[in-house]
Amino acid sequence: MRRETRNDALWKFGSYIFLLTITALVLIPIYWMLVAATIPQSEFFSWPPRLLPGLHYLQNFQALQESVDFIRSIGNSLIIAVSYTALSLVLCSMAGFAFAKYEFRFKEPLFYAILATLVLPIQLLIIPLFLLITQIGWTNSYLAVILPWAANPLGIFLMRQNMKAIPDALLESARMDGATEFQLYYKIALPTMIPSLSALAIILFLNQWQAFLYPLIVLQEEKMFTIPIALAQLVGQQRVNFDQVMVATSLAIIPIFLMFIFLQQYFIKGILSGSVKQ
């Protein structure tokens, strides 16, 4: 017994050392970003490097706002990422529910076809998509960015896998209680899937938040720029405005950060427990 406890303690100690190292490795660049956002560009390459933040944040931000309308970009990014995430959650959960809980013709081939699209590189789709978007006249619109990727194959896959865990008896019981098929989805499937929906929301939001190549092609007017495109404007041929880039990125990570903190309370394990007695 004693020996085992001692081993456990050692193991725990080792794990903490390991985790702390990883955390430090992740945090150092973020810390440097924050420091660099608060000092003038001239001090950026000074040696030894600055370790403490300076007082130049607001000046840097003003410079950024003069180079490119960054506040507007944040707005654009928020509108696009939020509506994309919402729409995609609806579509993925509906498709996942159907694939997990209904029988229909060509179900298997259809599902594998959707999975197969995961291996298509985005570069392959960009040209045809661009042509399509131009033809229907959607260039420089939010819809052009949101719609083509809304039915996310990874999301459909994740929702299907998770929804398979909903006991059939639960759905049948709701049917007996008088629920329509849509009510099954809306009143039973969705609420029990909140943990997976939260996880998926973060993935989707993050994907859209940092999307660069495709938005760059369909959004050509500056007033439509998203954050990654705005950032790209700061990188000139001769000169990179590091101070402005760092201010911009320090702002860009805030929504992701908030979203994670807000949603993590829903990653509670075992929300399905206690539904059916095993």
Added chain:
Amino acid sequence: MATIDITKLRKEFGDEGEQIVAVEDLDLTIEDGEFMVFVGPSGCGKTTTLRCVAGLEDVSSGSIEFDGVDVTDQRARERNVAMVFQNYALYPHMTVRKNIGFPLRLSTKQSSDEIDERVEEIATLLGIESLLDDKPKELSGGQQQRVALGRAIIRDPEVFLMDEPLSNLDAKLRSVMRTELQELQQELDVTTAYVTHDQVEAMAMGDRIAILNEGRLQQVGDANEVYRSPTNEFVAGFIGSPSINLVTAEVDGDTLVGPGNFEYVLDDVSWVDGRSRVRVGVRPEDMHLVEDGAGSMPSEVTVVEHMGNENFLYARMGEVDLTARVPSKMRPPEGSRVRFDFDEEDLYLFDVDTQESVKTKTGETDVGYEQYVHNSV
């Protein structure tokens, strides 16, 4: 409330080629307000039958009528049927209050105040009013069971279906809930179809019992009928615990001769007219120990189980295992040789090939209680 008419119900699973016939040509009427228990071994089609009545399963052929209205093609939610599932199937994300009120919120135009009032009424009836704000996972098995019941009765269904609702409870709670369920059913007077694999439960609860085997209905009748007058060997073997003892015997004039020197002389030979062999059945409770030299079943005791109020004797007669229930003071040592006998009125005979009943219990029932009945209100 409704009368349920099931006509030629058939349900197959699987594709062409490798079909499983889960229910085969089932004809049955469940009377208005009746408590009908479906019983049979695992896989005999009880659940499938219930699910067809519920509308959760499409039938392959045949029809189901509620009060003369054909509901065969109606969906579950159009049928006004409530069901209690074996594992309760409570909605995990809703409180007990929400769980019980769920059917009403879906199916009626009642205001949420009215619904809440009704939920509390039901909860009081079931003794769970203090749990209304708990989530299902915080409840014990028996409490979950009550919530499931509450959810089923709240909208006054025409038909009440239950699939082994007590099988997840421990023995003690099971017998408590058994009585409660019966009382509830009588009070609500709802036509009920109840599935169990436990024949004791079936006998105890059912107004009538429907015994199924391999997808086919074997017999329908009240507890007394299926116990005393089983239609065939399967029913005789399934009903009663411990099971009936069965022996194949040759008919020699008025005597039945079987393995291990089994010999039984019939008073009434007409039972075996024209038969050379017959299956003989005797229930354990009808076997009694007799003195040496008498009796028809000479056997060797292998195991004695002391139940307190009685003893189970397991014995071998030639190649055949026998079980007998004897008074608790009779405990012959294991390995000893004993002789059993039984009365002819308690004898069952079955056809060797078809397994249909030839003779079942013939003794009188309802004898000699008049002197104990006091009609003083």
